[in-house]
Amino acid sequence: MESPFNSVTRPRATQLLPQLLIIISFLITLTWPCIEAAAATQELLKGFEATPNPSVSSFQSLLEDSSGKFSFGLLRVNSTELALAVLHVPSNEQLWLANPKTLARWSDRTRVFFNGSLVISDPRSRVFWSTGTQGDKLVLLNNSNLQILDNSNNDPTVTWQSFDFPTNTLVETQNFTSTMSLISSNGLYSMRLGRDSIGLYAKFDSDSDQMYWKHKALQAKAPVIDGNGPVHLRVEPDGWLGMYQNGTTPVDVESFNSFQRPLDGLLIVRLEPDGNLKAYYWAGSSWVVDYQAIRETCELPNPCGPYGLCTSGSGCSCLDNNTEFSSSGHCAGSGLLSNDLCTDPNAQKEVKVLRKQGVEVPFKELMSYETMSSLEECEDSCEKNCSCYGAVYNNASGFCYILDYPIQTLLGVDDDSKVGYFKMIEGAKKKKMDAGLGVGIGLLGGAIVFLIAAIGFGSYKIWRSRRGVNRILEEEAGGVISGPYKDLGSASFRSIEMCSGSNR
Ligand SMILES: *[C@@H]1O[C@H](CO)[C@@H](O)[C@H](O)[C@H]1NC(C)=O
Ligand SMILES: *[C@@H]1O[C@H](CO)[C@@H](O)[C@H](O)[C@H]1NC(C)=O
Ligand SMILES: *[C@@H]1O[C@H](CO)[C@@H](O)[C@H](O)[C@H]1NC(C)=O
Ligand SMILES: *[C@@H]1O[C@H](CO)[C@@H](O)[C@H](O)[C@H]1NC(C)=O
Ligand SMILES: *[C@@H]1O[C@H](CO)[C@@H](O)[C@H](O)[C@H]1NC(C)=O
Numbered sequence: 001m002e003s004p005f006n007s008v009t010r011p012r013a014t015q016l017l018p019q020l021l022i023i024i025s026f027l028i029t030l031t032w033p034c035i036e037a038a039a040a041t042q043e044l045l046k047g048f049e050a051t052p053n054p055s056v057s058s059f060q061s062l063l064e065d066s067s068g069k070f071s072f073g074l075l076r077v078n079s080t081e082l083a084l085a086v087l088h089v090p091s092n093e094q095l096w097l098a099n100p101k102t103l104a105r106w107s108d109r110t111r112v113f114f115n116g117s118l119v120i121s122d123p124r125s126r127v128f129w130s131t132g133t134q135g136d137k138l139v140l141l142n143n144s145n146l147q148i149l150d151n152s153n154n155d156p157t158v159t160w161q162s163f164d165f166p167t168n169t170l171v172e173t174q175n176f177t178s179t180m181s182l183i184s185s186n187g188l189y190s191m192r193l194g195r196d197s198i199g200l201y202a203k204f205d206s207d208s209d210q211m212y213w214k215h216k217a218l219q220a221k222a223p224v225i226d227g228n229g230p231v232h233l234r235v236e237p238d239g240w241l242g243m244y245q246n247g248t249t250p251v252d253v254e255s256f257n258s259f260q261r262p263l264d265g266l267l268i269v270r271l272e273p274d275g276n277l278k279a280y281y282w283a284g285s286s287w288v289v290d291y292q293a294i295r296e297t298c299e300l301p302n303p304c305g306p307y308g309l310c311t312s313g314s315g316c317s318c319l320d321n322n323t324e325f326s327s328s329g330h331c332a333g334s335g336l337l338s339n340d341l342c343t344d345p346n347a348q349k350e351v352k353v354l355r356k357q358g359v360e361v362p363f364k365e366l367m368s369y370e371t372m373s374s375l376e377e378c379e380d381s382c383e384k385n386c387s388c389y390g391a392v393y394n395n396a397s398g399f400c401y402i403l404d405y406p407i408q409t410l411l412g413v414d415d416d417s418k419v420g421y422f423k424m425i426e427g428a429k430k431k432k433m434d435a436g437l438g439v440g441i442g443l444l445g446g447a448i449v450f451l452i453a454a455i456g457f458g459s460y461k462i463w464r465s466r467r468g469v470n471r472i473l474e475e476e477a478g479g480v481i482s483g484p485y486k487d488l489g490s491a492s493f494r495s496i497e498m499c500s501g502s503n504r
């Protein structure tokens with residue numbers, strides 16, 4: 001006779017087998033997408049080639065750094081487009097893009113390869129983007145710098161690095177020199193260095209390059225000396241942005257909240273789509289703002305949109321009393337934005353004038369002005385000049401500020417001697433735009449309903465499948481399997497997060 005112990009366990013084990021198989025296959029399907037990421041290589045050699053995988057929805061990793069914090073690969077943008085990107089893996093944050101202005105297509109005909117140059121090629125445009133180098137391998141450093149190394153001598157040299165071509169972000173230890181620029185993701189704002197200063201610039205139309213923020217080196221520890229070459233910036237890991245000319249003594253220290261506090265997490269500086277320059281550090285589960293160049297909303301370059309009015313303490317309204325400000329940010333007058341008054345005679349005829357008291361130009365210390373003896377003279381000089389979109393007159397100082405780019409947000413002030421004169425186009429064009437906006441909002445609403453339904457269905461499915469497995473475990477296995485299952489389960493959910501992380 002078999003012992004009671006055996007008689008109980010043997011049948012149970014055989015009964016359990018199919019369920020174990022189900023559990024194992026379930027765990028495999030959960031962890032499967034990660035296998036590729038786990039095996040990610042740390043260098044790419046000549047001959048490497050990849051094509052976008054149609055089943056990847058957000059990010060296809062090609063290369064990781066030694067710490068596993070950074071990943072280089074194919075980023076899927078707007079579901080149909082492709083950019084080469086370096087991501088911060090724990091947060092999925094994009095730190096660098098190779099081709100932000102000219103995205104390739106997410107199609108099996110697009111190829112990314114390394115033949116000494118890192119190349120994106122597409123049968124339509126052939127070479128889409130290339131580093132134009134002759135290197136031997138591609139590596140990702142543990143500070144997120146992607147480098148092409150030349151091994152032809154025994155001493156490897158760097159022939160190209162992504163740190164020399166920043167997009168909108170600088171990471172700690174990264175240099176920013178006077179030949180580089182940071183460009184916000186929407187392409188509107190840029191950061192460049194001057195002789196002894198940092199400047200932020202707005203591109204309100206194809207010709208404009210309006211500086212809206214300037215920080216001059218304090219030169220407390222070292223002076224900027226003409227003839228000693230241009231200055232450069234470096235994001236210092238202990239919480240400050242250093243400006244240097246020669247050597248290691250900074251000519252300027254722009255300190256962050258975390259100044260001289262050692263941080264575990266990555267520190268980055270980013271030029272945001274609203275034109276602000278911000279520093280963040282990674283606090284393990286979220287990014288914490290550590291610095292912002294512009295603290296007041298109304299001092300941002302265009303906080304209320306075209307023909308908006310920003311008043312400190314009361315927020316956004318429209319320059320034109322007859323339109324209410326809505327968060328979609330369309331104030332009357334915006335129709336003029338698409339017209340060039342100097343080349344389109346029809347636009348000239350449609351122009352109306354909007355006058356408003358109690359307005360001031362933003363960042364006026366960076367705006368050019370002429371001194372005029374009266375408001376009429378100031379308005380007249382703008383009216384006659386087709387490249388003038390508006391003028392703001394200060395009766396007390398006699399300064400006439402000319403706006404030579406499409407009207408953006410102005411500042412509201414409690415002083416009626418400051419008067420604005422703005423060209424605008426009303427009527428047909430505006431209606432057309434509103435209709436377009438309506439359709440857009442309708443589509444967006446539809447998309448949101450669809451998304452909610454999809455998420456609901458997805459979580460229901462996950463809930464059901466998890467409930468199914470849990471029920472099997474509860475009924476049959478007791479503590480023996482449910483213990484390890486829980487560990488495995490949480491581990492595989494962690495790896496899913498990491499995967500969907502590196503896939504996003
Ligand atoms: C790499 O491929 C590109 C595109 O086909 C080509 O233009 C380039 O000459 C190649 N570079 C080297 C070093 O072979
Ligand atoms: C990065 O790598 C360098 C050597 O390549 C090492 O000295 C440094 O400690 C590493 N940094 C981190 C954060 O791992
Ligand atoms: C940063 O720039 C300085 C001066 O140009 C240079 O000495 C230093 O090696 C650069 N550092 C890196 C990481 O490129
Ligand atoms: C707009 O409203 C302000 C204050 O409510 C008023 O002083 C001004 O005359 C109005 N302007 C126009 C053009 O209606
Ligand atoms: C018209 O305005 C632009 C921009 O302010 C200025 O550069 C140009 O000299 C003006 N033209 C005339 C004829 O005043």
Ligand SMILES: *[C@@H]1O[C@H](CO)[C@@H](O)[C@H](O)[C@H]1NC(C)=O
Pocket residue numbers: 395396416417
């Ligand atoms: C503008 O200034 C002149 C003299 O400087 C003054 O006479 C006039 O009242 C002022 N107008 C306004 C609207 O403040």
